[in-house]
Amino acid sequence: DGGITQSPKYLFRKEGQNVTLSCEQNLNHDAMYWYRQDPGQGLRLIYYSQIVNDFQKGDIAEGYSVSREKKESFPLTVTSAQKNPTAFYLCASSVTGLGANVLTFGAGSRLTVL
Amino acid sequence: KQEVTQIPAALSVPEGENLVLNCSFTDSAIYNLQWFRQDPGKGLTSLLLIQSSQREQTSGRLNASLDKSSGRSTLYIAASQPGDSATYLCAVGTGANNLFFGTGTRLTVIP
Numbered sequence: 001d002g003g004i005t006q007s008p009k010y011l012f013r014k015e016g017q018n019v020t021l022s023c024e025q026n027l028n029h030d031a032m033y034w035y036r037q038d039p040g041q042g043l044r045l046i047y048y049s050q051i052v053n054d055f056q057k058g059d060i061a062e063g064y065s066v067s068r069e070k071k072e073s074f075p076l077t078v079t080s081a082q083k084n085p086t087a088f089y090l091c092a093s094s095v096t097g098l099g100a101n102v103l104t105f106g107a108g109s110r111l112t113v114l
Numbered sequence: 115k116q117e118v119t120q121i122p123a124a125l126s127v128p129e130g131e132n133l134v135l136n137c138s139f140t141d142s143a144i145y146n147l148q149w150f151r152q153d154p155g156k157g158l159t160s161l162l163l164i165q166s167s168q169r170e171q172t173s174g175r176l177n178a179s180l181d182k183s184s185g186r187s188t189l190y191i192a193a194s195q196p197g198d199s200a201t202y203l204c205a206v207g208t209g210a211n212n213l214f215f216g217t218g219t220r221l222t223v224i225p
Contacts, residue, residue: 006157042118042203042215043158058212090157102148103213105157 023091137204145209
């Protein structure tokens with residue numbers, strides 16, 4: 001079945017450590033996105049990529065980095081520069097840009113900083 | 115900047131009741147509007163997508179309407195069931211590679 005796989009589902013990090021969240025899709029979608037969800041707040045866009053080897057910052061990119069070396073994969077690294085990284089992270093994809101198409105989401109990764 | 119509001123934040127209804135969830139947005143220059151469902155600790159599932167030129171979309175017991183001029187959308191759920199219990203989010207697409215999400219309405223359908 002086609003879909004988006006995020007791993008790990010749960011991740012614990014010590015302060016000062018970088019961690020990488022995996023996102024893989026087999027939907028043949030061109031565009032991929034990373035969102036952050038905090039309690040009581042709407043989803044906020046971290047980074048997005050419309051094509052391989054290209055990505056753009058979203059509203060809250062500081063302290064995060066991404067790469068898009070393959071169409072299927074869009075990993076997110078949460079760096080030590082992110083001051084409040086504890087959150088639920090959601091990866092999504094769409095056929096093309098956000099404005100035109102339905103988004104498909106992964107099941108999410110919950111990051112907790114100890 | 116587009117702001118999306120969903121009221122109420124939480125809603126409880128008895129099984130079988132019809133209900134309406136509300137979504138309002140501040141900038142009417144939108145590309146589309148989507149309604150999503152989110153179960154606790156899970157990702158989002160797209161329910162309905164309404165393009166800016168459309169007035170409504172239907173899928174089964176769900177009907178979503180869009181009034182761009184007033185900056186409002188509603189999600190109507192007919193004959194609610196306990197399995198409908200979840201958080202429902204609306205998101206406005208601006209055509210600028212972003213969706214602006216509301217904070218959601220947490221629905222509980224009581225058997």
